[in-house]
Amino acid sequence: xxxxxxxxxxxxxxxxxxxxxxxxxxxxxxxxxxxxxxxxxxxxxxxxxxxxxxxxxxxxxxxxxxxxxxxxxxxxxxxxxxxxxxxxxxxxxxxxxxxxxxxxxxxxxxxxxxxxxxxxxxxxxxxxxxxxxxxxxxxxxxxxxxxxxxxxxxxxxxxxxxxxxxxxxxxxxxxxxxxxxxxxxxxxxxxxxxxxxxxxxxxxxxxxxxxxxxxxxxxxxxxxxxxxxxxxxxxxxxxxxxxxxxxxxxxxxxxxxxxxxxxxxxxxxxxxxxxxxxxxxxxxxxxxxxxxxxxxxxxxxxxxxxxxxxxxxxxxxxxxxxxxxxxxxxxxxxxxxxxxxxxxxxxxxxxxxxxxxxxxxxxxxxxxxxxxxxxxxxxxxxxxxxxxxxx
Amino acid sequence: xxxxxxxxxxxxxxxxxxxxxxxxxxxxxxxxxxxxxxxxxxxxxxxxxxxxxxxxxxxxxxxxxxxxxxxxxxxxxxxxxxxxxxxxxxxxxxxxxxxxxxxxxxxxxxxxxxxxxxxxxxxxxxxxxxxxxxxxxxxxxxxxxxxxxxxxxxxxxxxxxxxxxxxxxxxxxxxxxxxxxxxxxxxxxxxxxxxxxxxxxxxxxxxxxxxxxxxxxxxxxxxxxxxxxxxxxxxxxxxxxxxxxxxxxxxxxxxxxxxxxxxxxxxxxxxxxxxxxxxxxxxxx
Numbered sequence: 001x002x003x004x005x006x007x008x009x010x011x012x013x014x015x016x017x018x019x020x021x022x023x024x025x026x027x028x029x030x031x032x033x034x035x036x037x038x039x040x041x042x043x044x045x046x047x048x049x050x051x052x053x054x055x056x057x058x059x060x061x062x063x064x065x066x067x068x069x070x071x072x073x074x075x076x077x078x079x080x081x082x083x084x085x086x087x088x089x090x091x092x093x094x095x096x097x098x099x100x101x102x103x104x105x106x107x108x109x110x111x112x113x114x115x116x117x118x119x120x121x122x123x124x125x126x127x128x129x130x131x132x133x134x135x136x137x138x139x140x141x142x143x144x145x146x147x148x149x150x151x152x153x154x155x156x157x158x159x160x161x162x163x164x165x166x167x168x169x170x171x172x173x174x175x176x177x178x179x180x181x182x183x184x185x186x187x188x189x190x191x192x193x194x195x196x197x198x199x200x201x202x203x204x205x206x207x208x209x210x211x212x213x214x215x216x217x218x219x220x221x222x223x224x225x226x227x228x229x230x231x232x233x234x235x236x237x238x239x240x241x242x243x244x245x246x247x248x249x250x251x252x253x254x255x256x257x258x259x260x261x262x263x264x265x266x267x268x269x270x271x272x273x274x275x276x277x278x279x280x281x282x283x284x285x286x287x288x289x290x291x292x293x294x295x296x297x298x299x300x301x302x303x304x305x306x307x308x309x310x311x312x313x314x315x316x317x318x319x320x321x322x323x324x325x326x327x328x329x330x331x332x333x334x335x336x337x338x339x340x341x342x343x344x345x346x347x348x349x350x351x352x353x354x355x356x357x358x359x360x361x362x363x364x365x366x367x368x369x370x371x372x373x374x375x376x377x378x379x380x381x382x383x384x385x386x387x388x389x390x391x
Numbered sequence: 392x393x394x395x396x397x398x399x400x401x402x403x404x405x406x407x408x409x410x411x412x413x414x415x416x417x418x419x420x421x422x423x424x425x426x427x428x429x430x431x432x433x434x435x436x437x438x439x440x441x442x443x444x445x446x447x448x449x450x451x452x453x454x455x456x457x458x459x460x461x462x463x464x465x466x467x468x469x470x471x472x473x474x475x476x477x478x479x480x481x482x483x484x485x486x487x488x489x490x491x492x493x494x495x496x497x498x499x500x501x502x503x504x505x506x507x508x509x510x511x512x513x514x515x516x517x518x519x520x521x522x523x524x525x526x527x528x529x530x531x532x533x534x535x536x537x538x539x540x541x542x543x544x545x546x547x548x549x550x551x552x553x554x555x556x557x558x559x560x561x562x563x564x565x566x567x568x569x570x571x572x573x574x575x576x577x578x579x580x581x582x583x584x585x586x587x588x589x590x591x592x593x594x595x596x597x598x599x600x601x602x603x604x605x606x607x608x609x610x611x612x613x614x615x616x617x618x619x620x621x622x623x624x625x626x627x628x629x630x631x632x633x634x635x636x637x638x639x640x641x642x643x644x645x646x647x648x649x650x651x652x653x654x655x656x657x658x659x660x661x662x663x664x665x666x667x668x669x670x671x672x673x674x675x676x
Contacts, residue, residue, distance in 0.1 A: 070505045071526065072533045074672075099507040119502075123454050125481035125488075141451070143556045148454050171596075172451055176553040177501045180525050181598050182583055186670035188501055196553075200578040202563070202587075207578050209559055286556070293562035 023251030026061035052089030069188035166234025215282035397621030506537035546604035548621030549597035609647035
């Protein structure tokens with residue numbers, strides 16, 4: 001059995017590197033054109049090339065989203081763009097418009113084509129058709145449950161990719177243009193304004209359609225056993241800290257399944273971490289059963305923010321045992337913090353010393369992005385992150 | 392162009408003064424037209440053998456639905472209907488598997504937006520495309536110029552906005568311990584109104600403003616094969632008046648500008664949608 005892939009979003013080059021360092025087997029990114037997150041930073045061709053080189057050096061992969069629903073005006077230039085990004089080194093395209101598939105397969109047979117969830121594929125006959133068209137992998141609609149996923153795989157043997165974590169759409173992907181009507185922004189061309197999260201009224205009473213985030217961490221074992229090929233995290237707009245946290249947790253869950261150590265205690269622990277980094281409640285939605293009233297919100301205020309993320313580790317000087325960091329949120333001498341590293345190692349540390357850039361002793365870290373230092377005996381990996389520790 | 396009425400009323404004879412082309416939904420497989428069982432569709436074709444009847448199968452299809460769908464497609468294929476209007480791509484697979492002869496209408500709602508994909512589906516055996524309501528008149532003209540597929544477009548009615556598998560109304564009323572008392576509700580933001588409706592397949596939202604596309608209907612009369620006027624959620628008598636206006640414009644008995652004003656008087660909550668208004672693609676440069 002092939003080991004399941006953990007697939008991460010990456011909104012820019014920094015986050016691509018963080019995602020791959022923290023356990024993603026592959027990342028999906030958007031270029032400056034033709035991607036469904038027009039509002040993300042997205043990658044220039046030069047950045048795609050650098051990202052692919054970084055990934056390939058780690059024997060990992062980069063998938064490029066080309067998943068807008070094309071209008072006539074978008075067609076000119078797309079073929080040149082495809083050639084350009086293939087030469088930059090991408091491993092697969094994620095598409096939703098079928099006209100592009102045969103062009104890619106004919107001209108670039110070594111590049112995979114994955115069908116985006118935007119196409120809302122929900123059954124094995126559709127998959128069977130798409131296979132004949134040259135689709136290598138299908139990102140199934142998030143409305144497809146466990147039994148249907150298994151049946152689709154059993155009948156087609158296609159590579160199946162499923163979302164496991166992050167924000168959910170209220171409606172079938174590709175089948176919602178609320179954004180177009182409410183804001184004039186085209187939801188199927190990267191402009192989605194998330195109108196489903198707006199506050200509405202029904203008979204003059206508050207009405208919302210907003211849904212909770214997806215969290216399938218308790219079902220990773222099931223997904224591996226029904227032979228899902230790739231587990232996808234949502235969120236090309238998410239922060240590096242969010243990605244590092246979520247990927248670390250899923251990496252541990254996946255690896256523990258394969259080495260036989262997955263148990264309820266580990267799942268509970270990882271879920272506490274996942275919930276802390278999330279800004280909404282979460283739910284399993286359609287995977288184990290049909291979604292119901294528990295998967296939605298019914299009042300207007302549900303977004304929360306936290307200040308768990310304290311600092312990013314730039315470097316560790318082994319000789320001096322000195323850790324160099326960028327401050328992200330307020331902390332002070334006497335706080336106990338948790339340092340989690342790209343390798344998966346986690347240590348706890350009581351902040352008993354802290355220095356500014358001039359190596360003057362300070363008591364508090366209270367300036368965003370300030371470069372600071374502390375001494376610590378244990379070796380800290382570069383790109384580690386420091387978060388608040390809760391017992 | 393011919394007028395294609397999205398039926399909301401079983402009495403076909405009411406409409407025959409204005410058109411002989413209709414679109415209905417197949418029970419349990421359709422989300423925005425009058426839903427009929429196969430036997431009812433057979434009866435319509437028997438009673439009105441000369442009408443153009445399109446059957447909409449625009450639900451998202453799941454594995455459990457496929458066997459029933461196959462049977463229904465085989466039955467429909469015997470009826471000499473004018474087209475199967477489909478959303479789910481499985482229909483293309485089933486067309487080949489079942490050797491279906493009925494013309495197919497590619498109708499992936501908001502995704503039917505460019506000439507290249509139209510040509511792709513034409514090459515795959517689709518005779519028609521039902522174009523997205525979010526494209527402009529000039530985009531429709533360009534699609535006509537650059538593809539071989541026959542075009543169906545939407546010109547009057549409440550535009551489809553969103554469809555969810557979730558039971559958004561049922562959940563809302565359950566949560567608030569209230570009873571769902573109406574079939575259709577209005578939901579509002581500060582600036583806008585939408586209609587929300589549920590059936591066993593999920594929840595459908597349409598815009599609260601009626602599309603009054605009589606001017607592009609006239610302008611595109613040589614480019615579009617069928618223009619859809621959907622009666623859903625619209626008073627039957629008013630809808631018949633609208634049909635008469637469209638017929639008059641099509642037959643050059645009435646100026647389209649004047650017709651637009653007449654329809655606007657009948658429906659104060661109407662506009663011309665995206666025919667002359669492009670949506671924004673890139674928010675940030």
